[in-house]
Amino acid sequence: MNELTEILESIPVDPLTGAVAVPIYQTSTYVQESPGANKGFDYTRTNNPTRKILEDIIAKLEDGKRGLAFASGLAAIDAVVKLLHAGDEVVAVDDIYGGAFRLFTTVYNRFGITIKFVDTTNAANVEKAISGKTKMIWLESPTNPLLKISDIEAIAAIAKKNNVLLVVDNTFASPILQKPLKLGADIVIHSATKYIGGHTDVLAGLVVTADEGLGEEIKYIQNATGGVLAPFDSWLLIRSIETLKIRVEEHSRNALKIARYLQTKEEIKSLNYPGLESHPNHAIAAKQQKLPGGIISFSFKNDTEESAVSFVTSTKLFKLAESLGGAKSLVCHPASMTHKSIPRETRLKSGVTDSLIRLSVGLEDADDLINDIEQALAKVKQKK
Numbered sequence: 001m002n003e004l005t006e007i008l009e010s011i012p013v014d015p016l017t018g019a020v021a022v023p024i025y026q027t028s029t030y031v032q033e034s035p036g037a038n039k040g041f042d043y044t045r046t047n048n049p050t051r052k053i054l055e056d057i058i059a060k061l062e063d064g065k066r067g068l069a070f071a072s073g074l075a076a077i078d079a080v081v082k083l084l085h086a087g088d089e090v091v092a093v094d095d096i097y098g099g100a101f102r103l104f105t106t107v108y109n110r111f112g113i114t115i116k117f118v119d120t121t122n123a124a125n126v127e128k129a130i131s132g133k134t135k136m137i138w139l140e141s142p143t144n145p146l147l148k149i150s151d152i153e154a155i156a157a158i159a160k161k162n163n164v165l166l167v168v169d170n171t172f173a174s175p176i177l178q179k180p181l182k183l184g185a186d187i188v189i190h191s192a193t194k195y196i197g198g199h200t201d202v203l204a205g206l207v208v209t210a211d212e213g214l215g216e217e218i219k220y221i222q223n224a225t226g227g228v229l230a231p232f233d234s235w236l237l238i239r240s241i242e243t244l245k246i247r248v249e250e251h252s253r254n255a256l257k258i259a260r261y262l263q264t265k266e267e268i269k270s271l272n273y274p275g276l277e278s279h280p281n282h283a284i285a286a287k288q289q290k291l292p293g294g295i296i297s298f299s300f301k302n303d304t305e306e307s308a309v310s311f312v313t314s315t316k317l318f319k320l321a322e323s324l325g326g327a328k329s330l331v332c333h334p335a336s337m338t339h340k341s342i343p344r345e346t347r348l349k350s351g352v353t354d355s356l357i358r359l360s361v362g363l364e365d366a367d368d369l370i371n372d373i374e375q376a377l378a379k380v381k382q383k384k
């Protein structure tokens with residue numbers, strides 16, 4: 001049976017009514033027959049039936065032992081970082097999500113946790129950066145917004161050898177396209193706000209662990225710190241996962257068509273899409289991902305912010321907004337939006353140039369999207 005179908009089939013039908021959709025248990029507490037005697041639920045921060053179903057689904061979908069749902073991707077990241085102690089070091093991908101960069105460098109630095117950024121597309125760089133204090137390797141693949149791909153299996157082997165945890169933020173691929181735990185990672189994180197939610201209407205984060213013990217530790221942190229996902233938002237994600245496979249496959253098909261079109265435009269300088277043979281990590285992407293995904297980034301030959309701003313304010317179907325992974329196509333200018341909190345020098349060094357544009361290719365018709373890009377590119381030319 002298809003994997004997603006099998007997982008969805010395993011959800012128990014509501015025993016009270018036979019409702020086909022999972023019920024939303026909008027309750028904070030549960031009646032106890034006598035002190036401590038309950039039906040497995042005593043307080044919603046600790047456990048909620050709707051959230052529990054979502055957590056079980058994501059654990060199975062990522063081939064892990066334990067799933068946990070949080071109020072946002074960053075709350076999920078925060079709970080995983082809390083596995084660390086003062087004095088510990090993290091070795092992380094240099095093209096890290098802006099919010100994770102901010103969390104590590106302006107909040108966790110105050111608690112004595114340090115982070116070293118390396119170009120993880122070369123696994124040897126990761127091994128070189130590991131010291132006696134390193135407790136965690138932090139990967140995103142593909143990265144945001146440069147779509148760099150790291151060899152998860154090779155880095156997992158380095159992590160095992162050095163007795164370090166490997167954490168993979170799998171937001172850009174989704175569990176449909178990539179399964180980091182199968183490749184040897186210990187923890188997978190999602191901003192479910194993106195592809196898993198898929199409709200730009202919910203903020204959520206998910207964590208899945210490869211083993212039960214690690215899952216139990218993060219569950220303890222989740223209950224102790226309280227960043228849990230609400231019942232209604234848990235229900236929205238369960239509803240969304242039913243269409244995750246067909247959505248992600250269509251996002252990827254549309255993105256490949258658009259990337260091939262962008263390849264023909266002479267005003268475009270660097271075009272980043274792992275599905276193109278010209279992408280430096282194309283081979284490893286093809287090996288570890290089922291499909292290249294729905295995100296594309298590119299910059300203009302003249303590399304001016306003016307060209308980028310002119311483009312992002314001229315598209316119509318591609319709405320100018322932060323975030324990604326929804327049914328509606330979005331366009332963003334990382335330098336002035338998602339990556340604003342990263343100092344310009346650091347940003348330029350990691351390749352996020354002034355004119356870089358990120359497209360989140362939606363589920364509209366690919367030809368309509370190409371026409372929209374075509375008319376916006378024409379406006380950029382006129383402005384010059």
Ligand SMILES: *Cc1c(COP(=O)(O)O)cnc(C)c1O
Pocket residue numbers: 072073074075097099140144169171172190191192193194203204205
């Ligand atoms: C958006 C995002 C996050 C943060 O998730 P929120 O749900 O916005 O808190 C983390 N990692 C990646 C790769 C993201 O794109």
